[in-house]
Structure formats: C-alpha cells, structure tokens
Amino acid sequence: VWGYDSDNGPERWHENYPMAKGDKQSPIEINSKDVQHDPSLATWHASYDPGAAKTILNNGRTCRVVFDDTFDRSVLRGGPLTGAYRLRQLHLHWGSSDDHGSEHVIDGVKYAAELHMVHWNPKHGNFAGALKQPDGVAVVGIFLKVGKTPKPEMKRILEEIDNIKTKGKEAPFQHFDPSILFPKSRDYWTYHGSFTTPPCEECITWILLREPIEVSSDQMAKLRSLSKNSENEPLNPLVDNWRPPQPVKGRIVKASFK
Numbered sequence: 001v002w003g004y005d006s007d008n009g010p011e012r013w014h015e016n017y018p019m020a021k022g023d024k025q026s027p028i029e030i031n032s033k034d035v036q037h038d039p040s041l042a043t044w045h046a047s048y049d050p051g052a053a054k055t056i057l058n059n060g061r062t063c064r065v066v067f068d069d070t071f072d073r074s075v076l077r078g079g080p081l082t083g084a085y086r087l088r089q090l091h092l093h094w095g096s097s098d099d100h101g102s103e104h105v106i107d108g109v110k111y112a113a114e115l116h117m118v119h120w121n122p123k124h125g126n127f128a129g130a131l132k133q134p135d136g137v138a139v140v141g142i143f144l145k146v147g148k149t150p151k152p153e154m155k156r157i158l159e160e161i162d163n164i165k166t167k168g169k170e171a172p173f174q175h176f177d178p179s180i181l182f183p184k185s186r187d188y189w190t191y192h193g194s195f196t197t198p199p200c201e202e203c204i205t206w207i208l209l210r211e212p213i214e215v216s217s218d219q220m221a222k223l224r225s226l227s228k229n230s231e232n233e234p235l236n237p238l239v240d241n242w243r244p245p246q247p248v249k250g251r252i253v254k255a256s257f258k
C-alpha cells in the first residue's frame with residue numbers, strides 16, 4: 001500500500017498508479033518570474049456552515065476534518081471557478097522539522113506545513129464522479145509558517161490531536177467554520193493539477209493563498225505527535241507526509257495579484 005517511506009513513497013507510486021507520471025501532476029514549484037498576472041481572475045468566496053463540520057480523524061497518512069457535503073451547505077465560488085464547489089474535507093501535510101513539510105514550494109521556500117481544503121463540483125453528481133473530470137475538484141492551499149504570533153484559530157484542530165493519536169482514531173469535530181483559518185489577504189496563485197496522493201487524478205483546480213498563516217513551533221510539534229501506526233502497534237511517527245514538486249510540463253501558473 002502506498003505511503004511516504006522509501007519502499008512505498010512518491011518515487012514508486014506510478015507502479016500501481018500510472019497517473020502519477022501524468023503531465024498535470026501536483027504539487028509544483030512556483031517561481032514568481034514564470035507566473036502570469038491575470039487581471040480577469042475574480043476574487044474567491046467561501047460561505048461555510050459551521051454546522052457542516054462532523055469529525056476529525058487520523059487515517060494514518062494525515063489528520064483530516066470531514067464535513068457534510070450532501071447538499072450545497074459549505075461552498076467555495078468565484079476565483080477561477082465556475083459554479084459552487086462543496087467543501088468535503090480539510091487535511092494537512094507537514095515535515096519532520098520546521099524547515100520543510102509543504103508540498104508546493106514558492107520561490108524555493110518550503111513551509112513547515114500545507115493545509116488543503118478540498119471541494120468538489122456537484123454538477124458531476126458525487127465526489128467519485130468529480131474525480132474523473134478536469135473541473136471536478138478545487139483545493140484551497142494555505143501555507144503554515146512557524147512564527148512568534150501563532151494564529152489562534154489553528155488551536156481548535158490541534159486541541160483534538162490528543163484524541164486521534166493513532167491510525168483509525170476519529171473524534172467528533174462540530175461547530176467549526178474553517179474560513180477562520182484564512183489569512184487576511186485573498187491573493188492567490190491558480191493552476192490545473194492533480195491529487196498529491198494516489199491515484200493522483202488530474203482533476204484539481206488549485207487555489208494557493210499567497211499569505212501564509214503563522215503557527216508556533218510547539219503547534220508543529222503537536223502535529224508531529226500523530227502516529228501512522230494503529231494503537232498497540234510499534235510507534236511510527238506521522239511526519240513527512242508530503243509529495244515533492246512534480247514536472248510543470250509547460251503549465252502556466254496565474255496570479256490574482258501583481
């Protein structure tokens with residue numbers, strides 16, 4: 001089964017998931033000099049219902065918060081998108097130390113972590129159907145930077161970590177509006193890419209926020225206290241669950257800002 005270790009990691013995913021070697025893979029390295037400012041790009045808008053939040057879980061590969069996406073209850077619209085995309089889940093990728101962990105790399109900068117808010121296009125019926133469409137999924141990516149004035153809104157997620165230490169553990173996670181995690185600026189880069197995990201379908205419109213949010217080193221240590229293993233299995237810390245940048249293959253990254 002795929003993972004992030006040397007025997008089942010990103011360099012070998014293509015053996016079982018051929019799309020991993022596609023022409024529109026994610027993440028990528030973004031170099032500001034190659035980015036095209038697109039003045040026609042609209043601002044994006046999230047209108048999330050805090051009541052849609054359901055549970056938080058450790059699936060052995062990430063920490064994920066799941067939302068009710070059975071109707072247009074929490075949606076993302078605008079930006080590069082046509083129509084309203086339903087929020088399904090959010091999760092994170094992080095490193096084994098503060099100097100790396102993000103999946104996208106910006107002008108050579110690796111952030112300590114990257115938070116993904118995953119939305120899908122209901123015109124394709126369900127999430128599984130949306131994965132097969134180029135406009136099926138939209139992911140908002142927020143970079144986490146270690147700093148001195150940590151964003152208090154991250155506390156809610158990190159407070160739950162102690163209840164989901166091992167793989168398969170799940171806890172109720174309700175009354176949570178993830179838009180409190182957004183930074184002040186709405187500036188973003190956007191490009192067409194894929195899931196950063198197998199099967200690596202190329203169905204994602206990426207919306208990466210330029211302004212990182214701050215977390216403390218202690219908060220990062222909290223995230224790193226999660227385990228890949230199930231209870232009563234040997235301890236296997238859940239760290240470095242990030243895919244390295246993939247070939248850009250001529251894709252243009254657009255910026256909403258100059």
Ligand SMILES: NS(=O)(=O)c1ccc(O)c(NC(=O)NCCCCO)c1
Pocket residue numbers: 059061062091116118139194195196197
């Ligand atoms: N990083 S991403 O492109 O935003 C992304 C968005 C939605 C996803 O479902 C995944 N994949 C995922 O969560 N895989 C880990 C557990 C799989 C269950 O075995 C990745």
Ligand SMILES: [Zn+2]
Pocket residue numbers: 091092093116196
């Ligand atoms: Zn992700």
